[in-house]
Amino acid sequence: MASAPDTTSIPGYTIFREGDYDSVAATAMLPQGVPHPLDQLTIREIPDAAKIVRDHASPRTVKFNCITLREPRKAEYQAFRAGKTAAPDRRAFAIIIERETQQVAEVVVNLKTKKVEEWKAVKNVMPTLTLEDLDVMERIAREDARVIRACAEIGITDMSKVFLDAWAIGIDERWGFERRLQQGLAYYRASEFDNQYAHPLDFSVVADTETEEVLSVDVRTVNGERVPVPLKEHNYLPEFIGDGYIHDRLKPIDITQPQGVSFKVRGNELSWANYKMHIGFNYREGIVISDVRSHDMYEDRERTLFNRISVVEMVVPYGCPEKPHHKKHAFDVGEYGTGLMTNSLKLGCDCKGAIHYMDGVMSTSNGEAAVIKNAICIHEEDNGLLYKHTDYRDGTVISARDRKLIISQIITAANYEYGFYHTFTLDGTYKLEMKLTGMLNTYSLHETEQAAPYGTQVAPQITAHNHQHIFSPPDAVSADHAVGSPENPYGNAFLSKKTPLRTSLEGAADYCYETQRSWDIINPNRMNPIAKKPIGYKILNNNCPPLLAKPGSTVYNRAGFARKPLWITPYKDYELFPAGDYVCQSTGEENHPHNSTIVDWAKRNENIENTDIVCYLQFGLTHFPRTEDFPIMPAEPVSIMLRASNFYEKNPGLWVPPSAICVDTQSTNAFSSSCCAANAPVSSSRL
Amino acid sequence: MASAPDTTSIPGYTIFREGDYDSVAATAMLPQGVPHPLDQLTIREIPDAAKIVRDHASPRTVKFNCITLREPRKAEYQAFRAGKTAAPDRRAFAIIIERETQQVAEVVVNLKTKKVEEWKAVKNVMPTLTLEDLDVMERIAREDARVIRACAEIGITDMSKVFLDAWAIGIDERWGFERRLQQGLAYYRASEFDNQYAHPLDFSVVADTETEEVLSVDVRTVNGERVPVPLKEHNYLPEFIGDGYIHDRLKPIDITQPQGVSFKVRGNELSWANYKMHIGFNYREGIVISDVRSHDMYEDRERTLFNRISVVEMVVPYGCPEKPHHKKHAFDVGEYGTGLMTNSLKLGCDCKGAIHYMDGVMSTSNGEAAVIKNAICIHEEDNGLLYKHTDYRDGTVISARDRKLIISQIITAANYEYGFYHTFTLDGTYKLEMKLTGMLNTYSLHETEQAAPYGTQVAPQITAHNHQHIFSPPDAVSADHAVGSPENPYGNAFLSKKTPLRTSLEGAADYCYETQRSWDIINPNRMNPIAKKPIGYKILNNNCPPLLAKPGSTVYNRAGFARKPLWITPYKDYELFPAGDYVCQSTGEENHPHNSTIVDWAKRNENIENTDIVCYLQFGLTHFPRTEDFPIMPAEPVSIMLRASNFYEKNPGLWVPPSAICVDTQSTNAFSSSCCAANAPVSSSRL
The missing domain is CATH 3.10.450.40 (Nuclear Transport Factor 2; Chain: A,)
Structure with missing residues (x-):
């Protein structure tokens, strides 16, 4: 499957060259x-x-x-x-x-x-490794004499069966910023579509991305011996499962919107229910949701909820201390770009129902436009009960159904896949749900080795190491903003929960389970006239695993943002990426002139009270691999929520027509009445 | 709306009397x-x-x-x-x-x-207050001279506009077990369907359920003054919202299963995907799911996952220390019965899609059968991605969609509603999601009073107090069981996470955020042959609020189960209810001869290692009321999960036919291929 490099051919991308702009595809995308x-x-x-x-x-x-x-x-x-x-x-x-x-x-x-x-x-920075950059590794490694010898020693002579997943290098003391490094994790495939993660090889490769040189082939030995390739196949593709599928056990579920979707899209501006927002996308963060507003039915005006929502960084530290695994702690946003790794989505597979897609536009190393068709999926889902109440005295019932607007993308980060689901509901809540699936990163075990305590043997001779996934979405928050009122500047907000956090050092906050600590983002300039508390949004984050790497460790230094579940800084234009603008080969050095991080920003110890702030919310999970995660992982969800807290005067969903109204004054026998008028706004008996 | 008592007429129930058994309705229910x-x-x-x-x-x-x-x-x-x-x-x-x-x-x-x-x-116990019992309060209070006088003093003379929500009494030192007590919280309605929770009255009533006597009318005064009724209306029913509904903003979402549902029901036994289980129901716990088994495709045998799942207790302590609010800590299972309070469900309102309903059969005080039609809803939902992986090299994609089986009920506990959603997914996970909606319990404020710090003013003159909801589902767990093998007795399981919990005192465990504590229920007699770890299920509970009431407080004593997120006891027949078999008027007295609690069971300090155990998992949330929760609360979800952990040899969902298979060897241009075969098990290009 190796082929000559073509820097303007990238799987999943449509590249536009000079003269292409009048093509049908181009017209459709302009x-x-x-x-x-x-x-x-x-x-x-x-x-x-x-x-x-x-x-x-x-x-x-x-x-x-x-x-x-x-x-x-x-x-x-x-x-x-x-x-x-x-x-x-x-x-x-x-x-x-x-x-x-x-x-x-x-x-x-x-x-x-x-x-x-x-x-x-x-200076002394390395930019993101693009898919084109990462394409170097497999191509050059297969032709490198040291790699060929390392393979031959364990009985592999057909180099077309050797595959290398290219990763950014977590750390390698042998080189500094004079080399643009990447590492290759090696695997074997017995046949074209064989699952390589069932056959990890016992060596890794370091290469220079720009010079396209293999710098080192690091072969691991145990008691002086090479580790044999685990040859048993563990596959998940149809040609292997074949008769294992059970086709009639699950009947189809059809989800349709015969009157069309409820959202309107004009260019990249979206309106849905009471919300308005802009949907952007870039090579690094993928989806960016900006200028999120809500029409307040009680005050009859538009109010800004969030300035900008995106996932600005994530880190996946692996927990095995042995070389070469100490180099594995992927920063999937900063090192690879979640935009670049985005899947082109397919109806009925990635999303179900009535879908609106948007494309992602990126660039190639030659400066051409590269488009991922259907990079963003926008759809609605029913969300169960919005509210319900029954008067037990007479059986009077009212209920309404909630609805979700979901703006999503899915990325492939070599072995792993991540689904990003930005979700808004009718009660004014924003939720970011991540779904983790794809393939475990695996490694081979020598017969004298055990997977424990740093991993789980998911198949004979194959270990998958413990790891964490920590995501960092920032919310640039304007707790309230009347559009066009200069006397009430955008984003007057600070964060308080009895103990106000007044500076960015105080804003680097720890979670406390015992007191059920939560945080409210409030605007002290604007009180809720009813509650007599400042208007605000509450951060609901029960999924903030502490970074388990010790202080002073490589990943602790590099992923400073992951040390705390919450950081708050005053807003500054273009200060965005908490692990630095340049994450590849970063060391976490403080006060780097061209690569400051959130640790630096917090140390400025500026005021965050009653000013325009950015909240960096860390959440994620600690993954102890299970046999159930092999050979392909069932999707595991993890999420964070922002919920209106005395922001509106009343329940913001009361405009939603009820789906059930039941008044049963004649009889207390539930059998005799048919009082649910599905989708009927008002039953005649009540007006 | 008051009427003469008829103990065999209960809203929502169908009562069968002698001679009714041959009726059409009865035949349908036999x-x-x-x-x-x-x-x-x-x-x-x-x-x-x-x-x-x-x-x-x-x-x-x-x-x-x-x-x-x-x-x-x-x-x-x-x-x-x-x-x-x-x-x-x-x-x-x-x-x-x-x-x-x-x-x-x-x-x-x-x-x-x-x-x-x-x-x-x-002796010295009081059974559950049934709906018939609670019907006493409003009827007798309206005719009581002290109540009439208390109303007249604040200007209310039409007693048909005075409503009393009957509650179990949290504590009242004036009476003991010689009286079967209930308390009445008083409200006013300006018109028939007016929201009474906008007009809380400043007195409460204590009555004897059996003698139907009003024992006390407790009037609260502030500085010697009565508190005026908040008269402003805050309504949510259609006759009040009327033009406030926006009818065309949300387009319908239709969910259909043209080939029918994927589950099969034979009597009350259900099979779906690889699961089999029995669905029961009773007046106290509502839904009881028993004998949950899974067909293991790798071992080709049936394995038991859980013996019995239900919600055996919940407590809602309110945080306001002032009288009469110290009496408010509802035990909605033990004091009222979640079965008795169950709603009769309606298609398209409570549940959407292709639904199978089951009825709930209870009894009246006269010994008649009382049926709640459609008490249990069983349906499937699409659950997004089950798994996905793309080979970034060539764009080969595989993905499958997950499915939920949801077994649900909704109850009305006076002002509050709770939805119970027992959910199974294709990866072997069980999740219990609760949704909280309905009405806040409200109280009136004197002009000199503030709602803070124990509550929130949700409307002028109206406070809603801070409270917690703590749910207690037990799982009787058999980590593995080959049906009919006496040498491998059912439920050989213990619980361990590096530190094994060996006795029921050790099994009363605290959560530790800093170490991301979780618990595995394992069977030490049966190792996963691949992982070389004991087979097990992991408890995922990030939502276990500590009981905020102080040790020694009434609710701390009565709700012993809520002191810990996890209790484990060895299984004993008919030892089930952690707050005691008799919760009404309970004091939490230890070693009560007829009313032992989980605190007593744990103190026996029996072995829980490698034996048949019951896990009581507490979860819930702390509710600081928001203005958004008024006049009717948007549903708030909270959940707990049990996830297979080295229980299966591999991903248990690999039998599910993929929804997407994409191989694109000719082109790297995503535009030129249409590689998603929705619902097609295998694309022809791959076989």
Whole structure:
């Protein structure tokens, strides 16, 4: 399956080259009209930006690491939203690597003026490894004499059966920022579609991404012996399961919306129920939900709930202390880009019901536009009871059904898959649910070794190590905001639960089970007139596993954000990624001039009270592998919620027509009445 | 709305009297064939049992508190299930109150021999308050001179507008077990369907249930003044919302199963996917799920997962220390009976999709059968991804969708509603989700009073107090059991997570957030041959709020079970209810001869290692009322999970045909392939 590299052919991507823009596919993907300031770059804007950057750099040549939207500064956006100014100029942000010098630079391009506005060289950092970058490993390793010898020693001579999953390198003291490193975890496949994770090999490879050199082949031995390949097959694809499927046991469930969906999409702006929001997407964070507003039926005005919601980082530290496993702690956002790894979704498989898809637009190393068709799924689901009450005296019943709006994406991070489900419900709640599935990262065991205590033997000779998944979504929160009122600036909010957190150091908060600690994001400038408490949203996070790596460990240093379930910082434009803008090969060094982290931001110890804040909420789970997780993992959910807390005057769902109204004044015999009028707003007997 | 008492007319119930048994309704409700030993008593068995009890008691006369199935002893049931013996004789269990003496007795009736097998007088206990019992309060209070005067003093003269929610009494030192007490919380309604919880009155009433006497009218004054009735209306019913509904904003979602449901029901035995189980129901616990088995596709045999699952107790302590609120801590299972309070469900309102309903059969105080039609809802739901993996190299995709089986009931406990959703999924997980909705318990505020810190002002003059909801489902667990193998006795299981819990005192365990404590229920006699760890199920409970009432408080004493998130005791027949068999007016006294609690059981400090155990899992939430919870609460979910942990050899869902298989060897352009074959088991390109 190895083939010559083609940097503009990436599975799942549609690449647009010069001259392609008038094709049917391109036309379908070009937005109509003027883009919204938060819209992704279009398939025309990306090559335009690339050309401006290339012209500016000439005669130096550049490799594009990313070309993505430069979001407007918040003040600019606010002025636009308030109707005070025209849309800010569209800008692109690029990270480039100069091909001649390997120098990394950050470039801001004004797409209107067609000018480079900023060009900033950044040192001692390594940008995200793109899919193109990661494609290097398998190709060069298969041809490397040391790899071929390492395989031959354990009886593998057909190199087309050797596969290498390319990972960012967690740590390797042998090289620094002079090399753009990646590591390869080696596997064997007995046949084309065989599950390689059943056949882990006992060596790993370090390569230089830019020079395409294998730097080291690290072979592990036990008592001086190589570890044999586990050859037993453990497969999950249809050609292997075949007769194992039971086809008539589950009958189909059909979910339809004969009158269409309840949400409206105009460009990338979405309205649904009482909500309005903008849906963005980029190579690094994937889905970005901005400017989330709600129409308050009691105050009859639009109120801002959240400025910006995305998953800005995640880390998966593995718990096995033996080499080479100490290098495994994937930062799937910062090191690989959740946008880049996004699946193109399929109706009935990934999502069910009436679906609206949006595409993801990214760039290639050559500066071409690369589109993932159907990267974002938007759909509604029934969500059971919104409310119900029965008067036990006479059987009077009222109930209404809740509804979910789900904005989702699924990514493949080598072996693992993650589903991201951003969910809004009619009671004003936002929930981020992650679903973890795909393949365990596996390793081979020598006959003298045991999987315990750092892993579980999921099949003979195969261990899967204990690990954690810690996700970090930030919420830029404006507890209240009247659009266009300069005297009440956007996002006047602080966080309090009896003990107010006043500075960003206090805002680095620990969870306390014994007191059932929770946090309210409140606006002290605006009291709920009824409750006489500040309006707010409550953070409900029961799933915040402590980082189990010890202080001083590599992952503790690199994943500073994962040390606390909550960090709060005052909002600053373009201060976003808590593990640093550059996560690959990062060390967690404090006060890095080009790569500050949330640990640095908190240490500034700035005021977070009654100002515009960003909350970084960590959540996740600790995964002790089970035999049930092999050969493919059942999806495991984990979630976090933000729930209105004295934000509205009353239940915000009372506008939803009830699905059941039952008045049964004649009889107390439930058999004699048919009092449920499904979907009927009001039964005639009640009006 | 007050009417003369008719003890055989209860809203939502169908009562069968002598001579009714040949009616159409009765025929529809009489099971065909021989009942399963765990089936509810039938509408014929209940009056049969009543007659046997009455004849035995004569000339004394009896009031029936309950007539319910006496489940067979476990050994008897096991022998029957193993095919070694015939079905054990059907037996009824009744709690009766002798009308002449108020003496309480427990009676066991053999329905085959038509004999009373046990008649045990029990002292210093009070049985559950039935709906018939609670009906007393409003009727007698409205006619009581002290109540009429208390109302007149605050300007209410039309007593038909005064409503009293009858509650069990949390504590009242003025009376002991010589009186069967209940308390009435008073409200006003301006019109027939007005929301009374917007008009709480400032007095409460204590009554004797048996003598139907008002014992005390406790009027609260603030600075010597009565508290005016909050008269502002806050309504949620259609006649009040009217034009407030927005009818076209949410389009219908239709969920259908054109080929029918995937589960099969034979009597009360259900099979679905790989699961088999029995669905029971009784007046106290509501749904009881027994004998849950799974067909293990790898071992090709049936394995027992859980012996018996139900919610055996819950407590709702309120946090306001002022009288009369210290009396509010409802035990909704033991004091009222979740079976008795069950709603008759309606398609499209309570449940959506293709539904199978089961009825609940209870008894009246006269010994008649009382049926709640559609008490239990059984349906399937799509559950998103079961698993997915994409090979990033070539875009090969496989995914399958998960499915839920949900067995649910909804109860009305005066102001509150609870939904109980027992859920099984294809990965072997059991989840109990509770949804809390209905009405806040409210109280009026004097103009000099503030709601804080013990409550929230949810509307002017109206406070809703902080409270907790703590649920206690026990799982009688048999970690593994080969049916009919006497050498491997049912339920050989103990609980361990590195630190084995060996005795029931050790089994009263605290949660520890810092170490992410969880518990595995394991069988040390049976190792998973792959993982080399004992087979087990993991308890996932992140929602176990500590009981916030102080040690020594009334509720701490009465709700001993709520002091710990987990208790484990060795299985004993008929030892089931952790707050005691008799919860009304209980004091939590230890070593009560007729009313032992889980605190007593744990103190026996018996072995729980490698024996047949019962796990009591406490979970719930702490509710600080919000303005959004008024005038009717949006449903709030809280759940607990039991997940297979090295119980199966591999992913137990691999028999599920995939919904997506995508192989795209020709092209890396996602646009050119249509590789999702929804519901097609295998795409032709892969075989």
